[in-house]
Amino acid sequence: xxxxxxxxxxxxxxxxxxxxxxxxxxxxxxxxxxxxxxxxxxxxxxxxxxxxxxxxxxxxxxxxxxxxxxxxxxxxxxxxxxxxxxxxxxxxxxxxxxxxxxxxxxxxxxxxxxxxxxxxxxxxxxxxxxxxxxxxxxxxxxxxxxxxxxxxxxxxxxxxxxxxxxxxxxxxxxxxxxxxxxxxxxxxxxxxxxxxxxxxxxxxxxxxxxxxxxxxxxxxxxxxxxxxxxxxxxxxxxxxxxxxxxxxxxxxxxxxxxxxxxxxxxxxxxxxxxxxxxxxxxxxxxxxxxxxxxxxxxxxxxxxxxxxxxxxxxxxxxxxxxxxxxxxxxxxxxxxxxxxxxxxxxxxxxxxxxxxxxxxxxxxxxxxxxxxxxxxxxxxxxxxxxxxxxxxxxxxxxxxxxxxxxxxxxxxxxxxxxxxxxxxxxxxxxxxxxxxxxxxxxxxxxxxxxxxxxxxxxxxxxxxxxxxxxxxxxxxxxxxxxxxxxxxxxxxxxxxxxxxxxxxxxxxxxxxxxxxxxxxxxxxxxxxxxxxxxxxxxxxxxxxxxxxxxxxxxxxxxxxxxxxxxxxxxxxxxxxxxxxxxxxxxxxxxxxxxxxxxxxxxxxxxxxxxxxxxxxxxxxxxxxxxxxxxxxxxxxxxxxxxxxxxxxxxxxxxxxxxxxxxxxxxxxxxxxxxxxxxxxxxxxxxxxxxxxxxxxxxxxxxxxxxxxxxxxx
Amino acid sequence: xxxxxxxxxxxxxxxxxxxxxxxxxxxxxxxxxxxxxxxxxxxxxxxxxxxxxxxxxxxxxxxxxxxxxxxxxxxxxxxxxxxxxxxxxxxxxxxxxxxxxxxxxxxxxxxxxxxxxxxxx
Numbered sequence: 001x002x003x004x005x006x007x008x009x010x011x012x013x014x015x016x017x018x019x020x021x022x023x024x025x026x027x028x029x030x031x032x033x034x035x036x037x038x039x040x041x042x043x044x045x046x047x048x049x050x051x052x053x054x055x056x057x058x059x060x061x062x063x064x065x066x067x068x069x070x071x072x073x074x075x076x077x078x079x080x081x082x083x084x085x086x087x088x089x090x091x092x093x094x095x096x097x098x099x100x101x102x103x104x105x106x107x108x109x110x111x112x113x114x115x116x117x118x119x120x121x122x123x124x125x126x127x128x129x130x131x132x133x134x135x136x137x138x139x140x141x142x143x144x145x146x147x148x149x150x151x152x153x154x155x156x157x158x159x160x161x162x163x164x165x166x167x168x169x170x171x172x173x174x175x176x177x178x179x180x181x182x183x184x185x186x187x188x189x190x191x192x193x194x195x196x197x198x199x200x201x202x203x204x205x206x207x208x209x210x211x212x213x214x215x216x217x218x219x220x221x222x223x224x225x226x227x228x229x230x231x232x233x234x235x236x237x238x239x240x241x242x243x244x245x246x247x248x249x250x251x252x253x254x255x256x257x258x259x260x261x262x263x264x265x266x267x268x269x270x271x272x273x274x275x276x277x278x279x280x281x282x283x284x285x286x287x288x289x290x291x292x293x294x295x296x297x298x299x300x301x302x303x304x305x306x307x308x309x310x311x312x313x314x315x316x317x318x319x320x321x322x323x324x325x326x327x328x329x330x331x332x333x334x335x336x337x338x339x340x341x342x343x344x345x346x347x348x349x350x351x352x353x354x355x356x357x358x359x360x361x362x363x364x365x366x367x368x369x370x371x372x373x374x375x376x377x378x379x380x381x382x383x384x385x386x387x388x389x390x391x392x393x394x395x396x397x398x399x400x401x402x403x404x405x406x407x408x409x410x411x412x413x414x415x416x417x418x419x420x421x422x423x424x425x426x427x428x429x430x431x432x433x434x435x436x437x438x439x440x441x442x443x444x445x446x447x448x449x450x451x452x453x454x455x456x457x458x459x460x461x462x463x464x465x466x467x468x469x470x471x472x473x474x475x476x477x478x479x480x481x482x483x484x485x486x487x488x489x490x491x492x493x494x495x496x497x498x499x500x501x502x503x504x505x506x507x508x509x510x511x512x513x514x515x516x517x518x519x520x521x522x523x524x525x526x527x528x529x530x531x532x533x534x535x536x537x538x539x540x541x542x543x544x545x546x547x548x549x550x551x552x553x554x555x556x557x558x559x560x561x562x563x564x565x566x567x568x569x570x571x572x573x574x575x576x577x578x579x580x581x582x583x584x585x586x587x588x589x590x591x592x593x594x595x596x597x598x599x600x601x602x603x604x605x606x607x608x609x610x611x612x613x614x615x616x617x618x619x620x621x622x623x624x625x626x627x628x629x630x631x632x633x634x635x636x637x638x639x640x641x642x643x644x645x646x647x648x649x650x651x652x653x654x655x656x657x658x659x660x661x662x663x664x665x666x667x668x669x670x671x672x673x674x675x676x677x678x679x680x681x682x683x684x685x686x687x688x689x690x691x692x693x694x695x696x697x698x699x700x701x702x703x704x705x706x707x708x709x710x711x712x713x
Numbered sequence: 714x715x716x717x718x719x720x721x722x723x724x725x726x727x728x729x730x731x732x733x734x735x736x737x738x739x740x741x742x743x744x745x746x747x748x749x750x751x752x753x754x755x756x757x758x759x760x761x762x763x764x765x766x767x768x769x770x771x772x773x774x775x776x777x778x779x780x781x782x783x784x785x786x787x788x789x790x791x792x793x794x795x796x797x798x799x800x801x802x803x804x805x806x807x808x809x810x811x812x813x814x815x816x817x818x819x820x821x822x823x824x825x826x827x828x829x830x831x832x833x834x
Binding site: 005042044045052053055056063275 | 723724725726727729730733766768769770782788789790791792793797804807808811812813814815816817818819820821822824828832
């Protein structure tokens with residue numbers, strides 16, 4: 001039968017990527033001075049599993065690399081060799097090479113042949129060092145076993161891909177075949193001989209009913225495996241010996257040892273692909289004896305040729321049942337579904353709007369149906385959105401390696417801590433956040449964390465700490481990169497900004513000064529390193545974050561450390577909002593920023609000369625954001641006590657937004673204003689309301705921050 | 714009667730390949746991700762053949778073999794080791810643990826079916 005192995009490639013690729021990641025994590029966590037056996041076992045198993053799959057699916061390059069890894073790891077876990085940090089480095093690089101090979105087979109990229117060769121060389125050196133240190137007599141035997149195993153794998157792979165096995169060019173080979181006659185019926189023997197005779201010219205050296213052993217010479221261009229296949233059904237594989245007398249191959253490595261040697265002593269070039277233990281429970285010999293059947297030789301083949309019909313019938317069922325716990329769906333399909341649900345939400349809102357105008361007494365059942373529709377729509381929307389959600393550990397998991405490599409390069413001691421890896425966010429954001437975050441981590445390590453000597457002088461521990469933290473806050477996810485390094489130097493940044501011709505204002509707050517490092521062409525590193533670039537990166541980081549609808553903030557204390565926070569929307573598609581009216585315009589305020597709404601009394605409102613109004617709410621004075629002023633609208637009333645104040649909180653600051661009226665709470669589908677029109681200050685997007693009108697979604701955080709600036713002045 | 718095969722491997726791709734091949738040939742296949750899982754499942758199903766990987770987390774194939782052979786239902790059913798190690802050492806360990814035979818990885822679907830047919834028809 002021909003089962004197309006390609007259908008399993010994708011799952012193998014995915015599995016291997018996971019195993020590689022797991023292996024890397026274990027390697028990074030490995031304590032070189034006292035390695036945990038469990039860790040070593042886990043690393044070994046990962047390499048072993050990849051090798052097994054790679055062999056099965058015919059990815060020989062990966063098989064060879066993982067085989068070298070596996071061999072070394074096996075000795076490490078057995079305690080035959082001490083773990084050294086150079087080894088860990090080499091293993092990590094080997095992991096990279098395998099990743100490259102994997103990408104190559106996937107069709108996006110390829111392994112760097114130079115790096116591959118270097119890693120091979122390195123691994124080989126380690127294994128040679130082992131042999132040198134193990135001054136035992138069986139050194140060569142071990143080596144032979146290893147190379148034989150590699151060869152065996154290679155030849156099997158060739159077989160699997162349809163090429164003639166063992167020899168790539170099917171030259172004529174003389175095989176000597178020896179086996180025990182025990183339990184072989186005369187008829188089976190005849191069958192066998194005619195099968196073998198069909199493969200080439202067969203010479204019977206010893207073939208007897210009395211003798212317990214038979215010896216044959218077969219001159220054939222078939223492979224050793226084919227002979228095995230023909231024989232394995234008839235004779236006990238444990239007592240079967242096949243050896244090539246003359247190999248017409250030019251490859252010196254494939255020369256087989258003297259065929260007269262004991263089978264067990266020297267491993268065969270290509271060991272038996274399978275076999276049974278005589279006398280073991282339910283071994284085929286027993287079965288055959290019990291059944292006492294005549295059809296021994298052909299039975300396997302006959303069944304094989306009869307099942308394609310059954311196979312076709314069952315293919316479907318098998319494919320469906322194959323993956324029970326998860327299914328792979330293209331992201332396009334998911335997005336299409338999200339869009340459709342978005343439309344459904346709008347339609348539902350439209351219906352709700354219409355239904356709200358009918359007499360609730362007469363149309364009671366319609367209205368209760370509408371309520372149910374709303375609940376179901378919301379549930380559906382939530383579950384659809386959750387399909388795209390992934391834990392941020394997908395991104396965080398790559399940084400231990402980045403930090404390790406970079407710290408070694410810069411001679412710094414750094415520990416990376418991650419907090420909140422299970423925080424989920426949209427898959428699209430996960431993919432986009434990785435690069436900016438990498439840049440920030442590298443930047444923290446390069447510019448933030450000091451070299452150990454400096455840290456000790458400053459009274460800190462020699463080892464610096466970088467903390468990656470993710471958490472939900474309102475409708476956003478916050479990702480922080482904190483370091484306990486030198487912190488930002490205000491004077492230095494200002495001087496550099498002046499030098500670069502960046503416009504500066506008098507009396508800039510620290511926050512504003514820190515944000516200067518995100519200006520294009522800014523770099524404060526005294527020596528430009530190849531690590532965190534030339535200051536071209538930070539402005540790109542800021543742009544990337546902004547394009548995701550997020551914002552970036554810096555907190556820093558000189559000598560203590562720096563914290564860079566990225567605030568991203570949870571998802572880009574849907575928002576819970578309060579609709580408010582100003583004049584004949586409707587705006588959407590994201591619900592997550594709203595604390596409360598209230599109708600102020602005239603006495604609560606104070607005017608600060610030249611700086612607008614403040615309102616006293618529960619003993620606190622809050623700046624008033626007058627929407628009609630910002631958007632230049634004509635409101636029903638300009639008197640604040642005639643309207644409504646919506647109290648907002650964003651980024652630790654509060655403000656009161658003055659509107660004419662509250663209309664209702666909606667779930668809205670965000671449509672980008674930027675891609676359909678252009679960016680507008682104070683507006684983060686737009687949506688289509690139930691009645692078909694467009695409403696703008698307010699960029700609440702920006703409005704609150706603007707009001708703060710206003711009131712500070 | 715459809716015969717049931719318990720396929721044990723921690724690698725999902727291998728498991729799928731084995732399951733797909735065997736199901737295609739009309740067998741019922743129960744998959745287990747490691748020795749412990751296999752042992753749990755072995756108690757719940759009537760199995761005609763066990764195919765087990767050797768290197769697995771939680772419980773490896775050799776331990777699984779030993780445990781299965783202690784169960785009355787599994788005393789005499791065939792158990793094959795699927796192993797990348799074709800060394801005699803592993804074979805000896807497998808035999809001692811009660812394995813019926815071995816199949817060296819990597820193998821292709823054709824070879825797998827051959828062996829399975831050979832053992833349970």
